[in-house]
Amino acid sequence: MASVNKCDQNKYFLDALNLFFETQWLYSTPVTDLLAKRILDSFPKDWLNALQALENQELNATVVKKAIEPRWPESLKNFVEKCKYIDRLPPINTVSSTILPKNFQIGLSDKKQHEIVHLAHLVHKQCALHKIKIIVDFGAGLGYVCQLLYHLYNYKVLGLEKNEANVNKARNRQAKMYPDSLAYVKYYCCDLTCNSVEMIETILHNEFQENSDVCLIGLHACGDLSIHASKIFLDMKAARIFIMISCCYHKLSISTSTKINTGKQYFNNFPLSDRLKSAILDANFDIGVFLRQPFLRLACQEPADRWNDMSVETHSQHSFYVLARAVLQLYANENGFYLKKRTRKGTRKSQCLNFETYIKDSLNRYILRSLRSEESEESEESEESEESEEQDVQSNLDVHEKKMIELWKNHCGKLKVVEMYTALQLMLQAPAESFILQDRLCWMHEQGLDATIIPVMNKQLSPRSYAIVSWKK
Secondary structure (H helix, E strand, O other), X not given: OOOXXXXXXXXXXXXXXXXXXXXXXXXXXXXXXXXXXXXXXXXXXXXXXHHHOOOHHXXXXXXXXXXXXXXXXXXXXXXXXXXXXXXXXXXXXXXOOOOOOHHHHOOOXXXXXXXXXXXXXXXXXXXXXXXXXEEEEEOOOXXXXXXXXXXXXXXXXXXXXXXXXXXXXXXXXXXXXXXXXXXXXXXXXXXXXXXXXXXXXXXXXXXXOOOOOEEEEEEEEEOOHHHHHHHHHHXXXXXXXXXXXXXXXXXXXXXXXXXXXXXXXXXXXXXXXXXXXXXXXXXXXXXXXXXXXXXXXXXXXXXXXXXXXXXHHHHHHHHHHHHHHHHXXXXXXHOOEEEEEOOOOOOOHHHOOOHHHHHHHHHHHEEEEEHHHHHOOOOHHHHHHHHHHHHHHHHOHHHHHHHHHHHHXXXXXXXXXXXXXXXXXXXXXXXXXXXXXXXHHHHHHHOOOXXXXXXXXXXXXXXXXXXXXXXXX
């Protein structure tokens, strides 16, 4: 992607801020609270009528291709046009399917195989141009990319990982499956910060006994790690190439300037660029109101591409699941309960045949717990009280179930509205992700670095599929 001039970038950031401010009703509340917070009441009636009139294929085209119908109200047309404009993510061409060597497929999903082989290909393509032979992988996990880079292209690789258990697994896996790489692929446990340059340089020198140029990479670097990596790249003399695919934007660290109980949130590493900070000041926006964690979560949701050729049946299943969960939340709120999971996952989609089966499954997987017990101090007495309340709730499950079914009957007419709400939210996802990545790209340009955004993977297989790639002159 070509660098944009200052005037265009300012306009882009300002237009994006206005769009996200105006549409915060679409993303600022968890979908579980759609009914409890009456979010669907914010849906413009003329938008809803226009979208509900679409055939299934037309709805999919609207979401995936941002197709506009001439008969729509001007405000809806403008929304779609703005989404198109703010989305500066480059188009993803057909990504060739490359088969991994069999010993690399063991225990890996198709998604993970797709990700590591295409990232490895991009890394090699960039490093070969600059004759770089050493790679540092930030957030190396179990070492899949590290091992592949050595196996396919003979790179020396240093894998840095925060989780000690992952480092141990990566080393054990290496010793068992790839013993020929022991001298060339090394794993270290460390929590990277902006000040980790000297530590990385020391490890590289100790392990590989040379002071060569290196390439810094990361596959789905979570939260602040992408930012720390960017700043390490800027400060590290030997680092010549930077290839970073980010994820989990909502896990960015919250600034200490965020005041409790205001509902506002500010982040340490977002916004990042001076250009975006200046646009915010000039427009007098309080971003703590609308660019909060829900916005960052929107940016890392599944992309609109998932609606390509989606069937009527699949749409119906999705809207049922969203609305049924919202009814469960509404019942809890109206009756002084909060929902506590008994299992890692809540309701299983396989149990969404109808609301009756959904609720039976939900009441086996969630505990309805009194809000009073949540607010009370932890003590032996309150624990006994909690137990007693829980037993009381469990003994009245049939009553709760009947009341929930009645509540469902009052709201089941909103299934189509829920799917239209999801459609609008999906149209905002790419603009939100683009906005965040443009901020990071702009920061790199401000530091005098050449940088661009490169599509790496198939978005339908791997939602976070864009890499920021930078080179030092």
